[in-house]
Amino acid sequence: MTAAEDTTGARMLRDSAPPRPQDLTGRGAALARPKLPAAMRLLGGAFTPLAQRMWQFDPEQLKAKARAKTGLTDFGDDAPLDEPLEVLCRSIRTELQLSTNGRFVLHNQILGSLVNRLRLQELTAGHPEIFEAQVSCPVFVTGTPRTGTTFVQKLLWQDSGFRCLPLWESSHPLPKGDPTAAQKDPDPRIAASRTELKLTNKILPEQASMHGLVHDEPEEENPLLAISHCSSMYENIALVPAYREWYTQADHTPGYRHFARVLQYLQWSRPGGDRWALKAPGHLEMLGPLLSVFDDATVVQTHRDPVTSVISFANMVTYGARVYFDRPDPLLVGQYAADFIERLLRAAVRDHEKAGDRVVDIKFRDLVSDPLGEMKRVYEAADRELDAATERAMRDYAESESKRGGRHKYAAEDFALDVEALRERFGFYYEHFDVAVESR
DSSP states (O other), X not given: OOGGGOOOSSOSBTTSOOOOGGGOOHHHHHHHSOOOOHHHHHHHHHHHHXXXXXXXXXXXXXXXXXXXXXXXXXXXXXXXXXXXXXXXXHHHHHHBOOOHHHHHHHHHHHHHHHHHHHHHHHHHHHOGGGGOSOOOSOEEEEOSTTSSHHHHHHHHHTOTTEEOOBXXXXXXXXXXXXXXXXXXXSOHHHHHHHHHHHHHHHHOTTHHHHHOOXXXXXXXXXXXXXXXXXXXXXXXXXXXXXXXXHHHHSOOHHHHHHHHHHHHHHHHHSOOOXXXXXXXXXXXXXXXXXXXXXXXXXXXXXXXXXXXXXHHHHHHHHHHGXXXXXXXXXXXXXXXXXXXXXXXXXXHHHHHHHHGGGEEEEEHHHHHHOHHHHHHHHHHHTTOOOOHHHHHHHHHHHHHHHTOOOOOOOOGGGGTOOHHHXXXXXXXXXXXXXXXXXXX
16 A cells, blocks of 8 residues: 555545644534444444455445446446546546555445446346336426425425436445346335435434435435436535546446436336436436436426525535544535535536526426426426425425425534635625525
8 A cells, every 4th residue: 555545544634734723613523533333433443454355446346346236247338437537547546645444335335336336227228118118208306405305306206297216226226136027016125215314314413404305305416416426426425526526527428328228127126106306406407418418398497596505505514424534524525515516506507598498497486486386387397297295295395395394504604715706706606596695
């Protein structure tokens, strides 16, 4: 192991100095020195001497492990793999300071994506009939954090005619064994997801107040997009600067075509509604590839003061970073969060006119004050009837959400963010979409 590959330490990035204690607020200090469950601390300590050898971030070794795990060899060449995998592994080896637990988790996430890619390629070659049915007229919900995307997604979920992606299916898109065989009822992946969530809640007890996870409720499709490297998932969990640079410059149209094949398998393998309703913030900067591949899609884009999005996203990323890093850096993440949100919003402005009437814009204040009115606009754009039963279900869900408490509290100061500077930075977005500034 060379010094450049030493990834265990008290920083997130090798070239960034850790924050000084006097620069951290109380919340910032708590985020920077997380209290992990005893079992996780013991596990990390026990495997630290072996971590570098057991969980190496070498592209060829990872691909060899995936081949050995599946008995398959063909990853397919219809979407990028070798270049993004090499850049991702190099970024992890040379730029990050992962904890032992972080090495284990991230290694297995990448390996899992490679395994899924091999198995999907085998299905493509051996069972072309699976991919004959098109992904017709899907609805994609997108927007920056805290703008109401989850609320819109779960309103659509009330319509049995829409097919949503539950967390268990997002985490485990392909079942163990023969993916063309009839699955047990209930599907074993549901129990696996429930067990994984219990562990997640022990490690991240505040997660529910930031972005609640329920094994059988709709979740984002980031793991499916990551199979073909057309998701910002890796940068959102681990920053990975070199990979981020590759990601922002690459053409992700082939990746979205690969993602469409994942959806084709899912709709073939499990009965559901006749149209997909999906959600991911990252679609906001990928409207070109998305609408090229899904040429009959409707996109719902939510809008809110981006300062709220930046602070919320910084809080969520820093909190989740304890899974990957011994000492998360809220100040470093604050800078990243502002850059990421600006990147998404500039892409939204760039692509909005080209997308035309295929994008439905919803402002957060309108969504909160009249959710059914906004959903009627979505249904009209998607050329879908909103029946009375679905409207009642949506109304009941919206009412229950309005009564839900326990919202998480955080402040710009926790991430060294200047609210007025952010407002000036995002002036282009406020003006283009006529978004109101929220008092803070």
